[in-house]
Every structure is written in structure tokens, then in C-alpha cells.
Amino acid sequence: MKAVQHESESTKKISPQQRYAKCIEVSRRIRWDIDRDVLRGRHFDPAHKFMPDGLSEVNRLPFLDARERRLMSQIQGRTYANMFGMIERFVGAKMLEVGRDHALGDQTALEAIVRFTDEELKHQALFRRVEALAGQALPPGYRFIAQADEVAAFVLGKSTWSILALTCCVEIVTQVHYRQSMESDASLSPLFKDIFLFHWKEESQHAIIDELEWVREDARLDDDARDAAIGDLIELIAAIDGMMQAQAAADAQYFVAQLDRALSADEEARVHAGLVDAYRWQYIISGVDEPRFGEILASMITEAQGERLGAALAPIRRRALVSESDALA
Numbered sequence: 001m002k003a004v005q006h007e008s009e010s011t012k013k014i015s016p017q018q019r020y021a022k023c024i025e026v027s028r029r030i031r032w033d034i035d036r037d038v039l040r041g042r043h044f045d046p047a048h049k050f051m052p053d054g055l056s057e058v059n060r061l062p063f064l065d066a067r068e069r070r071l072m073s074q075i076q077g078r079t080y081a082n083m084f085g086m087i088e089r090f091v092g093a094k095m096l097e098v099g100r101d102h103a104l105g106d107q108t109a110l111e112a113i114v115r116f117t118d119e120e121l122k123h124q125a126l127f128r129r130v131e132a133l134a135g136q137a138l139p140p141g142y143r144f145i146a147q148a149d150e151v152a153a154f155v156l157g158k159s160t161w162s163i164l165a166l167t168c169c170v171e172i173v174t175q176v177h178y179r180q181s182m183e184s185d186a187s188l189s190p191l192f193k194d195i196f197l198f199h200w201k202e203e204s205q206h207a208i209i210d211e212l213e214w215v216r217e218d219a220r221l222d223d224d225a226r227d228a229a230i231g232d233l234i235e236l237i238a239a240i241d242g243m244m245q246a247q248a249a250a251d252a253q254y255f256v257a258q259l260d261r262a263l264s265a266d267e268e269a270r271v272h273a274g275l276v277d278a279y280r281w282q283y284i285i286s287g288v289d290e291p292r293f294g295e296i297l298a299s300m301i302t303e304a305q306g307e308r309l310g311a312a313l314a315p316i317r318r319r320a321l322v323s324e325s326d327a328l329a
Contacts, residue, residue: 005296023116025271032198043133043138044192048188050189051073052181055076055080055281056072063267078134084123089148089151089152095209116206120206136138144245151243161218172290178200215300239312244280
């Protein structure tokens with residue numbers, strides 16, 4: 001764990017070039033290989049959970065037995081890996097574009113971004129392998145709804161500021177989820193846990209680079225351009241919410257089809273609603289409410305712009321808070 005870079009307040013005060021250089025140094029030191037270091041010839045054991053209860057929110061479904069709760073965690077874990085594989089498609093493409101700004105300038109920043117892009121391509125390959133392994137361990141019939149190239153084309157049509165904001169948020173989320181939920185859960189699949197341990201190690205550097213590039217892009221914008229960029233970010237969040245609702249419906253249908261008993265209509269509805277709220281928490285609210293992301297965002301926008309973004313998030317956040325209170329009840 002000590003190999004990964006965690007920025008202290010004093011580290012954040014060094015120059016951007018020094019921060020890029022530190023990312024390069026850590027990237028070289030922690031470089032890992034999919035087969036040698038992560039998979040190591042292993043397969044998923046259906047006897048293990050994939051996702052921790054704090055992320056799957058399975059506790060809000062008390063009518064499920066232990067086997068059914070484990071299946072719910074596995075389905076969500078499969079979607080979680082597919083979701084990050086999809087996200088990294090547009091992240092890698094955008095960072096290639098951003099890196100061109102440094103091509104004839106800061107070569108340290110350029111190297112950091114080239115390494116970032118190379119690692120994102122490796123992560124995509126890892127998550128394709130994860131999907132194949134999950135397909136071997138779980139019954140047939142699972143569907144991941146979103147098409148990665150279509151999603152990437154939509155996202156890349158938005159402003160650079162909004163894409164970097166979304167990317168920074170997502171890559172902070174990967175760290176929070178691993179360190180707060182996955183790392184300490186001894187009941188998880190050792191393979192699934194290792195996949196996100198190694199993913200987290202490299203994403204720790206990526207989040208720093210995201211922040212540096214986001215701040216650099218923000219310095220170019222006037223108030224009107226920033227207003228438009230916030231509108232783009234709101235549209236991106238709405239698109240993610242729509243994807244998650246569609247995936248929740250598919251995952252609920254798949255889950256119910258695998259049970260050896262019939263659920264009541266009310267229980268099926270609660271499974272679907274629980275998946276919607278769990279996915280909203282995992283992919284949206286746990287990111288935008290993370291203090292590190294909030295501090296970066298607040299340093300760029302006005303109070304009125306923050307209120308505009310907050311109003312757009314309110315319906316999603318309200319559902320997530322209801323979900324959390326149900327899980328604790």
C-alpha cells in the first residue's frame with residue numbers, strides 16, 4: 001500500500017511540474033502486469049461476494065437469503081467492472097487530446113499523460129478479461145446495456161472542462177470505494193479485491209493528473225464558457241443516470257431469473273429500486289459528495305453555479321439518501 005502516492009496538503013503546494021514528475025516516478029515504481037500480478041491464472045469462485053455491502057446496499061433487501069445476497073453482489077460487481085471499462089474508453093481518448101497541448105511544451109506533463117493513457121488502455125484490457133471470467137462463473141443471460149463507443153462519442157462531444165470534471169470525479173471515486181469499502185472486507189472474492197487494488201494504485205496518479213489538467217483548462221475559460229461547461233456537466237450526469245437506470249432494470253431482471261423461488265411483485269419492485277439507488281450512489285453521489293472533489297470544484301465556480309449544479313443533483317441525491325437510510329434501518 002505504501003507504494004501509492006497520497007497527496008498531503010504540503011505536496012499539493014509544490015509546482016504543477018513537480019506534481020507531474022511525482023506521478024511519473026510513482027507510475028514507474030508501481031507498474032503492474034495483468035497476468036503476472038493481477039489475475040495470476042485465477043478464476044472467480046461463485047462462493048464469494050464481489051461487491052461489499054456498503055456499495056451494493058443489499059442490506060435494504062432483508063427478504064433475500066444469504067445465497068441471494070451473494071448473487072446480488074456478484075451481479076453488481078460484474079456491472080461495476082464493465083462500467084469502469086466503458087468509462088476508460090472516453091478517458092483515454094480525451095487524455096490523448098489533452099496531451100497534445102503539451103507536445104511542444106512541458107515534456108514532463110506530456111510523459112505523465114502518455115503514461116496515464118497507456119495505463120487506461122491496460123485497464124480496458126483488464127476489464128474485458130474480468131467480464132470473460134465473470135461470464136464463466138455466473139449463469140448466462142447477463143447483459144451490459146451501454147455501448148462503449150456510443151457513450152464515448154457522446155461524452156467527447158461535450159466541453160473539455162466538463163469531461164475533465166467527470167473524469168476527476170470518477171477517478172477519485174475508485175480510490176474512495178477501494179479504501180473505504182473493499183480493502184477491509186475479508187468476505188470478498190480475493191481475485192475481485194486484487195483487481196481493484198491494482199486498479200486503485202494507478203488511478204491514484206490519474207486523479208492527480210485529472211485535477212492538474214482540469215485546473216489548467218479552467219484558467220482558459222471566461223464566465224460564459226464556464227456556465228456552458230457546467231451545463232455540459234449536468235448533461236453528462238443525467239446521461240450516466242439514464243444508463244444506470246437502464247442497467248438496473250437489466251440487472252434486476254437477470255437477478256430474478258436466477259432465483260429458485262418466486263418473489264412477490266413488491267419484492268421485485270424493491271430489487272429494481274434498490275439497484276437504481278445503489279448505482280446512483282456508486283457512480284454519481286459518492287463522487288460529487290466526496291470532499292476532495294468538492295474542494296476542487298468549489299475553487300472554480302461561483303455560488304450561483306454551485307447552486308445550479310446542486311439543483312440538478314437534488315433528485316438523484318434524495319433517492320440515494322433514502323436508500324442509505326433504508327439500509328441502516
